[in-house]
Each structure stands twice: as C-alpha cells, then as structure tokens.
Amino acid sequence: MTVRDIIKRAFLVEIIKGMALTLKMMFTKPVTIQYPEERRRVYEGFRGRHAFVRDAVSGKEKCIGCMKCANICPAQCITIAKEKIENKLVVVKYDIEALRCIYCGYCVEVCPVCALVLTEEYEYSSTDKAALYFDKEKLLKNWDEFAAKQQSETYFNKFWRPDGVDSAKMPKSKREQGPVPTRPVLKPAEPAPVAAMPKETAQP
Template identity: 55%
Template sequence: MTLRDIAKKIFFLEIMKGLALTFRTMINHPVTRRYPKVKRDPFPGFRGRHAFVRDSETGREKCVACLKCSIVCPSRCIRIEYKETEGERILERYEIEALRCVFCGYCAEVCPVCALVLTEVYEYADYSREHFLFDRERLLKNWDDFSSGLKTDTYFNKFWRPEGIDIKRMPVGKRLQEPIPIKHEEKVL
C-alpha cells in the first residue's frame, strides 16, 4: 500500500468528494420548475389543443365544410358531416378525436378560411376518453377559453401563412387573412 492509499482510507476521501458534490447542488438554484404553480410559456408555433375560430361578426365558427382538414389529416381523427343546400355546404357535425391526433398542424395549414387552430394550451388531462372527443361546441368553447387568456387584442396563427410558400400561390382566404380581433369582456367586481 502506498501513502496515497492510506490517506484515502483514513480521511474517507471518496466520501468527502461525494458530500462536496451534494452540498454544491444544495446551494445552486434548481433546474426544474414547480409545475402547477409556475407554468412554462409555450414556444412560438406550439401546437396544442384544437379550437374553432369564432367569427367576430356572427359569433359562429368560420368553417365552410370543405373537408380539406379531414382529407389531409394523417391520423384520420377528423370527422365531418354536412348538408348541401343551394350550392352551399352547411356544417352539421364536426368532431376531432384528440387522442388519435399527432398534432402535425396540417389541418390548420390547409384550412382556406382559417377556421381551425391549434392553440397554445397544453394541459388538458382527464380520466375519461369522452373528454378528448371535441365536437363543434367544445371546439368553440376551446377558442373562448384560449382567447380570454390572450394579452393582446388580436390573434394571428403562424400556420395560417406557412413559411417558405409564396403568398401569391395561397388561397384568397389565406392571402387576405388579417389578425382576428379579440373581444375581452370586462370583469365587473
């Protein structure tokens, strides 16, 4: 045995190194966040809970039942039923099964009237599968919940005009889409 080995055994050098590391980490600030209390701001372009954009003039959804979102969806989680009258389609049923969705954002990109968005809401856990089947009313409620939490007076989704696509090649609804005005209700105390 060398003198170095004897010193390690006497002074428990390895244990002291481990304790020094423990004390250093106790002093440093934690890397994690206290999640329910401190929530993370989503990154720009985050794709969260689905919502129908409520038309600011009529108060209804903007969907024209073109079926493009249903066709482009890779997981086939969107189901649409409509009634055709006098050259116009009237939306009867619109459902999104969120548990099947892969949150690719194709549905929001392809919508010609910018009726569907993937909001920045990321926490919607539940114990029942039925709560993840979004019908038309639930999608409008998702929009109301999301828009009430916005700090700005307008909203413009990044997927309505995807980067790298010439704006002249886009449908008229996408080309002319302006930020949507948000009506904030004043709280009366």
C-alpha cells in the same frame, strides 16, 4: 484491485464527490419549476388544444367544409359531415378525436380560411375519453376559453402562414388573413328606418 482503488475506497472519494456536487447544486439556479404554482412560458407555435376560431362578428365558426384538414390528417382523427340545407352545403358535424391526434399542425396549415387553430392551451388532460372528443360546439368553447386568456385584443397563429411556404401559392383568403379579434366585435348598428312622411292634404 489497484492501490489507487484501495485509496479511493479508504477515503470515500466517490461519496465526497457526490456530496460536493449536492452542495454545489444547492446554490445553483434550478432547471425545474414548481408546477402548478409556476408555469413555463408557452412559445409561439406551441401546438396545444384544438379550437375553432369564433368569428368575432357572426359568433359562428368559419369552417366552409372544404375537407382539406380531414384529407391531410395523418392520424385520420377528423370527421366531417355535410348536408344540403336550402340548396346550401352545411357542415353539420365536425369532430376531432384529440386522443389520436399527433399534433402535426397540418390541419391548421392547410385550412384555406384559417378556421382551425392548435391553441397554446396544454392543461386539458382527462380520464374521461369523451372529454377529449371535440365536436363543433366544444371546439368553439375551446376558442372562447383560449381567447379569454389572451392579453392582446388580436391573435395570429404561426401556422396560418407557416415559415418557408411561398405565400403566393396560398389561397387568397389565407394570404389576406390578418390577426383575428379575441373579443366579440359588435355589428355596426343598422340605420333606423326612415318614417314615411304623411301626405300633405290640400287645404280648402
């Protein structure tokens, strides 16, 4: 042990340094927050709970069952089933197993009709595995909950038109996709049927 070490020990230098640091931090702005009373701002492009965008006019999902999201998903956690109903292919099952998802966002990027979104919702942890298995109805409900929290009347997800991707190579539907309404849009009222005029009867 050197003389320097002996002096350090005798005068408790390290303890004094530690106490000085503690005192300094007491008057410094904290880097932590008091969650859940305080919440961090969620930045654009945050990848949270999955949702199916509910079409503001039809009230239904926009998915056309092209399978692109299921094919690109590296975690293979998207299951889609289609059936031919009245000569039309209908998506009868669309499930996302969120527990297996790695939140890469590829499914959102690849969707040609911007039907899918990773919302900014991050408070959905659960001890129930079934609660993190999103079927079509749950995905639409996720959208409703997310949309209801939006201050703005419209929403556009960063991954619908990702930076660095040549938009000329995107499908027309994706190129033309604008912000989607976050509130239901009433269908234009059907024009009232014109009442048939009674035939004029010949006067004697």
